Amino acid sequence: MHSKAVLTQTEVTLLLAAARAQAQANQWAVSIAIVDDGGHPLALERLDGCAPISAYIATEKARTAALGRRESKAYEDMINGGRTAFLSVPVLSGTLEGGVPVIVDGQVVGAVGVSGVKAEQDALVAKAAVAAL
Template sequence: MSLTLNEARDISLRVREHAELLGVSITVAIVDAGGHVRVLERMDGASPLSARVAPAKASSCALFHRDGPDLAKMQQAWPTVFAQIDQIAGAPIIAGAGSRLIRRDGVVVGALSISGSTPAEDDEIADAALGLKPSSTPAPVSG
């Protein structure tokens, strides 16, 4: 079961619409279950660095099967492991706000990450794009 490009594009559209409602410019990264980028969009005015942070946060969530806040707790609990794990993963591991798993029928099919606004806004945008209430269980992707 894979996250389709159309599903990823639909989620990205919802992200950008909510960011515009908040009046912020962000970058959204959407990855498949293996952490590979499906969509990466940097809104006009978004920080250039956000285009590197968002994919790293999204792929970290997908590879660990953990939302950003849960991954951050793991990182705090095992700092020695996380100091070295990016060497094993072959990519930076970043736990941060605005990172959520995407599930279909209870199975992780990908993840999304928002970068470029405040942590609270990143979380709000990610949750809104997935139809979630803040700090709730991810909604399934239709399909």
């Protein structure tokens, strides 16, 4: 039997705070979602001025990164590269840049998803969160 780390509220709070700090430092109104390794929501924060749809998109980006065990951008790149059949994959609906897995000791324990600004800026905020852990 294998053992692996799990995200607790301590880590979730740290991830959320780091993402918020990065977004606010750039004056970006974003939504930040944190999920566990099964893509289940642990936290969601929509910063002032961010469009309501971004909360849903951020959650789906995080879910995609957690379940796929890779950045959501990988799926966007596949689709943009011509593999459009990938759009029909069940469950993964956040196939846009901005979802980043949280990896501890080589295992995905969750993910951070961000939405609200340009895709590469969303990813920058998510990566800042993961780097803080």
